[in-house]
Amino acid sequence: MIEIVPRDRPSGLLTAGVPVIAAVASLLLAAIPLAFAGAPIFAAYGQMVTGVFGSLFAFTEMLTRATPLIFTGLAAAVAFRARLWNIGGEGQLYLGAMAAVWVGSGAVDGPAALMIPLVLVAGAVAGGLGMLGPAWLKTRFGADEVVTSLLLNFIILIFVQMMLEGPLKDPMSLGWPQSEPIIDAAALPQLIAKMRLHAGFLLAIAMALVAHVILAMTIWGLQIRAVGENAAAARHAGMPVRRIFLSVAFASGTLAGLAGVSEVAGLKGYLTADLSPGFGYTGIVVAMLAGLSPVGVVFAALFIASVFVGTDSMSRAMGVSSFLADLTVSMSLICVLLGGFFARFRIRRIRREADA
């Protein structure tokens, strides 16, 4: 018989090591489905590594893939720090992308120095408003933001599809539901010639640093942490809890909205309804893997992007399904959650004495 005992004092090293151990464990566990798929395991792992680090192109592809994940990961991390459960990153990403193509595809014209900030701000505000709704419903009516922000994703996605069949549809697209392209002045510049990596990546890193500075070094950040850790004490101390909630919601939506801008203005150039393969949801995994630390989000996003890109490469080379990437990412989340559990509890074997 086994028994679960809380650790008297969770070890700091263990808590910090959990994400790393979880990441490694999830990669090792991927060997099981690989073996089932009949692939040579070591060669497959080798192909995975080559697929990420084998060339400048591979590496920049991984960074490109990590970019939206950093944004959505930050969106989740910042909200979760205030115990505001923003599950609507996916919808806010699309709102940001939609606002970006709306102002950035010719409606307004100007030099890049004007247009780039404009699409960024438009997308950020749209994303922010997308989370402000659920947060307002929470503070006003007590509606659970997990439900409202999640359901809003589907509403927004259907709205995007409608817009792409209607007002936003590119007349030159030969009937495909896609928006008019972002004009050159509004496009985020490439960082390296002939590579897809764009300035959105630098912006994502910058936002992670900004989020870190805000949380650790500002009054607003202190209030966010206080509301998240003990809302009753924050209220008793005179903090405007409702306003803090709403401001965090807006900031979180802003970050998710920037993911959408960065994807359309930096990578794709136009909006389609399949812009995001679930970046908003994966952002939640990124945030959890990062232990809700903004700087940690960058590393977690790089890890998950590596898994995606590496597995893509492996599946092309070995003929195994690329769903393996989703599997590995899911397992890394489970490993993190389990790891968090083992950091707080230990499992002990006990022998019961025979009752007299």
Next chain:
Amino acid sequence: MTKRFGPVTAADHIDLELGRGEVLALLGENGAGKTTLMNMLFGQYTADSGSVHVWDAEGREHVLPPGQPQAAIEARIGMVHQHFTLAENLSVIDNILLGTEPLLRPGRNRRAAREKLEALMAESGLVAPLDARIRELSVGERQRVEILKALYRDVRILVLDEPTAVLTPQEADGLFAAIRGMVGRGLSVIFISHKLREVLAFSDRIAVLRHGRKTGEMVTSEADADAIIRMMIGEAHDAPERTAGTPGETVLRLDTVTIRPGRDSRGLKEVQLDLRRGEIVGIAGVSGNGQSALAGVLSGLLVPDSGAIEVGGERLTALTPRLALSHGVGRIPEDRHHDGIVAAMSVAENLVIERLGSADVQRRGFLRRGAMAENAEALSAAYDVRGPGIHSRAALLSGGNIQKLILARVLETDPAVILANQPTRGLDFRASAEVSRRLIAARDRGAGVILISEDLDEILSLADRILVMHSGALVETESRDRASIGQLMAGHAA
């Protein structure tokens, strides 16, 4: 038994014996190791060395396997924690039955349970409304449910951690009488307390702990209060001498403040209160008679249905926490863990959370970490806040040090009005004497203090005027006699 937490030895080779039908009082300051010892007894901590031996009704010896609460429960050991372990959304009877019923059996024999409970309540005098939900109950009622929960499990050994902290003198006497009755029928009791008067009146034997060691043990009938206190704190105990205040002009007036009952406990009935500079007004009463509503109004957490609050030269219909602070009302909350601190944040941060706007905390929205650290070092030294340091989480402080942190935060701003709600609950002699001394010093400096306490001794030793709260109404009394104040607390007119 020995238990170490990192470098700290919380319990150091402690031997303890409890006889059948005996009441053993366990005395000690905060952090002396009482709770650690009891948690090992109850299997919630695993001892580093030592073991627990229990003799059953037939006199056979059993060694309890360490770290298994289930084994302690099977040995009929019951523990009533100082911090309640009740599910707020369940009814009283469900809370009591929780864990006593098989999980997978369809149907529940509630009638037998109810009959047993009613018999228990009649026998013990500890009455609780069985069908009410816990969240509707006052703190005092919750305490009774905790004790009934243990009694329902037919415990042979009952551990009471600070059982009277929330009871009136009459209720406490009732509780002791009830337990005496059960002790006469073979129940053994370990009774943790800070209240020397109770310990001397109620126990058969006293064991004193200090810094994790047992420093003394004696039969109560031969015990001497001064000797016990010396064993507990290692030095002569000086209770703060009550000095009369010199009241000045009014700093706070509550004018027919009313809160309809039901929204928050009993509500308030046209409460009229004048607080002047330089006086401590003590509010006595049984918990659940409107004290939490009164404290809520003064803290800015509750909006009165009618009436007005005059403070800082303004007449307001309601306070908010922010208005309270800006009008010079300092608040020491009843539940210091829940309302007083953000446990996950640092000591330095907790010291400034009520004045984030001030220039020595922030500049253009950025925290002034250096100034905050200086402020925290100075305040920790001045108020003797002991812990692992100002940058460590407030969660690592003991209860007494958390209260000192809150005192430091409240008093450093020189508030004109101080609301002290149960400021010494759960604190040891030294910490509570320190709190009392600080409140008197604040009064002498010119603050008006409202002291809400269920500890009548505390009110008698600190208050310049005494008001008694019953059923949401506030009555002033000239009397300083325990019995007649007790009458008022029970709702009898003076």
